Amino acid sequence: MNEVLGLADVSVVRGRKDLLTDINWQVKEGERWVVLGPNGAGKTTLLQIAGARMHPTRGLAGVLGEVLGAVDVFELRPRIGLSSASLANHIPEQENVLNVVLTASYGMTGRWREAYEKLDERRAFTLLHDWGMSTMINRPFSTLSEGERKRVQIARALMTDPELLLLDEPGAGLDLAGREDLVARLSELAADEESPAMVLVTHHLEEIPPGFTHVLLMREGGIVAAGPIEDTLTEENLSETFNMPLSLRAEGGRFSAVAKR
Numbered sequence: 001m002n003e004v005l006g007l008a009d010v011s012v013v014r015g016r017k018d019l020l021t022d023i024n025w026q027v028k029e030g031e032r033w034v035v036l037g038p039n040g041a042g043k044t045t046l047l048q049i050a051g052a053r054m055h056p057t058r059g060l061a062g063v064l065g066e067v068l069g070a071v072d073v074f075e076l077r078p079r080i081g082l083s084s085a086s087l088a089n090h091i092p093e094q095e096n097v098l099n100v101v102l103t104a105s106y107g108m109t110g111r112w113r114e115a116y117e118k119l120d121e122r123r124a125f126t127l128l129h130d131w132g133m134s135t136m137i138n139r140p141f142s143t144l145s146e147g148e149r150k151r152v153q154i155a156r157a158l159m160t161d162p163e164l165l166l167l168d169e170p171g172a173g174l175d176l177a178g179r180e181d182l183v184a185r186l187s188e189l190a191a192d193e194e195s196p197a198m199v200l201v202t203h204h205l206e207e208i209p210p211g212f213t214h215v216l217l218m219r220e221g222g223i224v225a226a227g228p229i230e231d232t233l234t235e236e237n238l239s240e241t242f243n244m245p246l247s248l249r250a251e252g253g254r255f256s257a258v259a260k261r
């Protein structure tokens with residue numbers, strides 16, 4: 001299987017703070033990774049590197065066969081689908097749902113004067129249909145509920161038919177039904193062999209979609225453990241990651257954890 005991501009001794013330093021320290025991590029084609037860790041662990045920073053939005057201060061970051069620093073990131077980025085709160089913040093309030101998805105073709109967040117082919121419009125519509133949003137294509141993005149916004153952002157991330165899909169906290173702000181709907185949809189996406197390699201960042205074990213194959217556990221800018229989910233997502237590793245004794249439950253491909261008493 002081809003390598004999609006290959007980080008070797010990657011560190012990110014800002015001022016006097018080490019955001020990431022000596023990260024070694026490989027993601028291969030067909031793998032579906034969950035990145036778990038407490039607030040401030042460095043998960044979003046890691047995703048920024050994986051998405052070619054940030055360069056390492058030290059070390060080598062290989063993304064889709066290219067090395068960051070030796071490639072035009074504007075050519076690389078369309079090959080990576082990204083859904084994140086910081087990207088969503090750049091979407092103009094009045095932009096309609098269809099354009100939010102369509103503009104991903106040009107790596108833009110708002111429509112200006114660029115022309116789109118019928119084929120692009122059809123793909124955007126099909127993706128919105130797949131994500132349950134076909135009745136809202138003309139609605140301004142700002143009027144959507146949080147769950148609807150999250151689904152539009154994922155449709156957008158898939159617009160360029162990426163080889164790598166990065167989802168930063170796609171379940172944040174969703175109610176229970178919204179979360180369960182999203183988990184089911186992501187599980188379906190994960191099961192599709194045609195889907196790109198996936199990396200999903202979350203704090204919550206309940207948000208891990210069944211079918212995800214690997215887990216990366218992070219704490220204080222470093223890796224606690226990484227590998228196949230069945231061997232790596234253990235009570236011991238989880239307790240070390242969140243720095244508290246945790247009891248882990250796994251049932252039907254779903255996970256949850258509570259503090260040990």
Ligand SMILES: Nc1ncnc2c1ncn2[C@@H]1O[C@H](COP(=O)(O)OP(=O)(O)OP(=O)(O)O)[C@@H](O)[C@H]1O
Pocket residue numbers: 014015017019037038039040041042043044045046203
């Ligand atoms: N430009 C910066 N300068 C200094 N510190 C930064 C900068 N960007 C991020 N940090 C810090 O780096 C640490 C890691 O941030 P990051 O957003 O990657 O963590 P995270 O695991 O995604 O956290 P959360 O779960 O809260 O979103 C945090 O302590 C954050 O405050």
